[in-house]
Amino acid sequence: MSETGDHCVVLLVDDQLIIAEAVRRILATQTGITFHYCQKGAEAVAAAARIQPTVILQDLVMPDADGLDVVRAYRAQEATRLTPLIVLSSKEEGATKAEAFARGANDYIVKLPDPVELVARIRYHSRGYLSLLQRNEAFESLRISQAALARELNKAAEYVRSLLPPPMKSPLHIDWRFVPSASLGGDCFDYFAIDDDHVALYVLDVCGHGVGPALLGVSAMNAVKSGGMGGIDLRSPADVLGRLNAAFPMGTHGGMFFTIWYGVFNRLKRTLVYSGGGHPPAILFSPGAGSRLLECPGPPIGIVQDIPFEAISVDVPRNSSLFVYSDGAFEVFPEPGKVWGVEGIHQFMDGQRTTDAACLDALHTKVQAMTGSDILGDDFSAVLAQLD
Numbered sequence: 001m002s003e004t005g006d007h008c009v010v011l012l013v014d015d016q017l018i019i020a021e022a023v024r025r026i027l028a029t030q031t032g033i034t035f036h037y038c039q040k041g042a043e044a045v046a047a048a049a050r051i052q053p054t055v056i057l058q059d060l061v062m063p064d065a066d067g068l069d070v071v072r073a074y075r076a077q078e079a080t081r082l083t084p085l086i087v088l089s090s091k092e093e094g095a096t097k098a099e100a101f102a103r104g105a106n107d108y109i110v111k112l113p114d115p116v117e118l119v120a121r122i123r124y125h126s127r128g129y130l131s132l133l134q135r136n137e138a139f140e141s142l143r144i145s146q147a148a149l150a151r152e153l154n155k156a157a158e159y160v161r162s163l164l165p166p167p168m169k170s171p172l173h174i175d176w177r178f179v180p181s182a183s184l185g186g187d188c189f190d191y192f193a194i195d196d197d198h199v200a201l202y203v204l205d206v207c208g209h210g211v212g213p214a215l216l217g218v219s220a221m222n223a224v225k226s227g228g229m230g231g232i233d234l235r236s237p238a239d240v241l242g243r244l245n246a247a248f249p250m251g252t253h254g255g256m257f258f259t260i261w262y263g264v265f266n267r268l269k270r271t272l273v274y275s276g277g278g279h280p281p282a283i284l285f286s287p288g289a290g291s292r293l294l295e296c297p298g299p300p301i302g303i304v305q306d307i308p309f310e311a312i313s314v315d316v317p318r319n320s321s322l323f324v325y326s327d328g329a330f331e332v333f334p335e336p337g338k339v340w341g342v343e344g345i346h347q348f349m350d351g352q353r354t355t356d357a358a359c360l361d362a363l364h365t366k367v368q369a370m371t372g373s374d375i376l377g378d379d380f381s382a383v384l385a386q387l388d
Contacts (some may be wrong), residue, residue, distance in 0.1 A: 007288055008033040008126040011053035013070070014046040014088065015062045019111060023057065026115040033122070041065025042293050049079040054126040056080070058105075060096070068103055075093075075104035075336050082132060088112075124132045153184045156211045163218060165190055166358075171267060172199050173386040177359035177364055178379070185379035186213030186258060187326045189222040190300055196266070202240075202262035202367035203278065205326045209378075216248070216256050220301075223247060237262045237275035238311040241298060245277070250302040250382040257302035261304070265295070265316065265387055269347070272387070273313045277301045280330065284314065285354045293346065321354040322385040328378035329363060334370040357384055 010033060012023050020037045038047040041062040048056060055073065062236030074080040086107040087100045099107050107121060122327070157180040164206045168174040174191050186206025193199050204220055205214035224232075224240065233239045240262050250257045261282050263274035274282065276296015285291045298309045330345040348366060352359035360382045368374055 002172075004131065006032060006127065008055060009036070009051065010034065010055050010057060010126075011036045011038060011044075011051050012057040012088075013038045013041060013047075013062075014057070014059035015041070015064075016038055016059075018021055018090070018164065019059070022112055023118070026118060029115075030119055035121075040303075042069050042259060044070050044295050045077055045080070048074060048083065049077060052079065053083060054129050055122050057088050057122075058085060059111075060091065060100070060276055062088060062276060063256045063351055066097055071100060072103045075318060079272045082129065084129045086121060088127065118121055150182070152211065153180075153182070156214050157184050159209060160184075160188065160218060163188070163221065167190070168385075172265070172338040173388070174201065175360065176221055176381070176383040176384065177360040178381050179364060179376065180207065181328065181378050181380075182375050183209040184211065184214050185209050185328060186217040186256075187206065187325075187328065187379035187381040187383055188217035189383055190221055190325070191383070191385070192225070197266055197268045198232055198261070199265045199267065199385075201259055201265070201322070201324060203279065203315045203326055203381055203383055204260040205260050205381070206258040207256055207300075207380070212249075213256060216253055220248060220258060220260075223361050227366060235264050235273075236311065237264060237273055238309045241275045241277050241309040242300065244306065245301050245305065248302045249305055253302065253349055257300045259327075261294075261298045263322070263324075265322075267387075270316045270387075271313050273311055275309045277309065277310050278379075280325065280327055281323040282322060283346060283349060284316070284383075285323065285349075287319050289317060291346065293342070305328045316387050318388065319355070320387045322387055323349055323354065324347065324383045324385075326379060326381040328376060328380045329367060329382050331378065332367050332370045332376075340367075346386055354384065355386060360384055 010087045012020055014020055022033050027033045036349050038044050042064045047382055058067055074085060078311040084106045084247055086109055087105045088109055094109050100108055106125060171193060189203040191201040206217045232243050261279040264270050274294055277298040278300030279296045281293040281295045283291055285308035330340055330342055332340045336342055352362060363382060364380055
């Protein structure tokens with residue numbers, strides 16, 4: 001488009017010079033209208049591409065071209081595919097009108113109309129076309145911005161994934177599945193041997209979506225991994241959560257907070273000590289004893305300062321499995337108004353062979369099926385540890 005704002009650019013295509021002069025004189029009395037004229041129908045399509053009018057006035061009966069064919073040619077050309085097209089014709093025939101509209105005309109006038117009507121129609125169609133172009137430009141800018149954001153989110157997701165631990169083979173067998181959402185949540189998790197007897201495992205989930213929550217999750221994970229909270233006892237879940245709560249108050253972290261489930265397995269005593277901060281309960285599967293939810297009584301990290309966190313200890317039978325996950329694995333809606341929830345994921349995992357990490361793939365497939373999409377609305381994190 002060569003002109004901007006509310007300025008109309010009119011291209012008249014008509015073999016009759018008298019018609020061209022009449023239209024020129026009508027438009028010459030108007031402000032904000034530029035007039036162009038093409039006498040040959042065979043040259044009209046190329047002229048329109050060069051001039052980029054906001055309205056085309058097209059005669060139907062021309063000695064060197066069929067006006068209806070020219071109308072179709074405008075619509076086949078990208079430069080004039082959307083340009084408003086007013087047919088000027090000496091024929092007041094229903095069939096001709098119908099064919100003109102079928103081939104892409106926007107309006108039909110029997111020439112020559114009243115000057116007031118002609119100007120009104122030109123301005124009406126030109127305004128609509130300019131608004132359409134502005135909307136298309138805005139949509140394209142939005143598309144480019146969204147594509148750039150998606151690329152940044154993908155980079156952030158890959159960065160988070162690169163920080164996650166590889167599957168553990170010893171002293172425990174631990175595997176996981178992590179599938180970031182399109183907008184990237186704040187899921188992070190880790191596990192590591194503290195000493196010969198103790199193995200720690202945790203999953204945390206920062207509120208919100210985007211790069212900010214992801215970076216906060218990484219910061220919290222690094223604080224645990226590096227012991228950067230000063231003299232922290234990684235074997236004490238209550239101490240870990242208390243230190244995290246003091247280190248990440250939501251008031252100094254953009255109003256963000258996170259939930260966490262942190263547990264330590266003592267291989268010698270076969271006990272599991274854990275604490276939770278607003279996180280969904282882990283599930284302990286034990287042969288012969290069934291499964292049990294390991295609830296998290298504490299508040300999310302960063303919301304309430306100077307609050308003690310409770311540590312809970314449970315005995316772990318041989319050949320047990322521990323399943324820890326984020327809310328993206330269960331906050332799904334299998335039907336309107338009904339959330340699958342912790343009860344749903346608990347029942348589903350009870351029916352799986354939890355000594356095999358293939359159950360994590362089965363869970364992810366189940367969640368996808370319930371949401372009806374391969375791309376979930378929140379990060380999907382699921383960790384399975386074999387407490388042999």
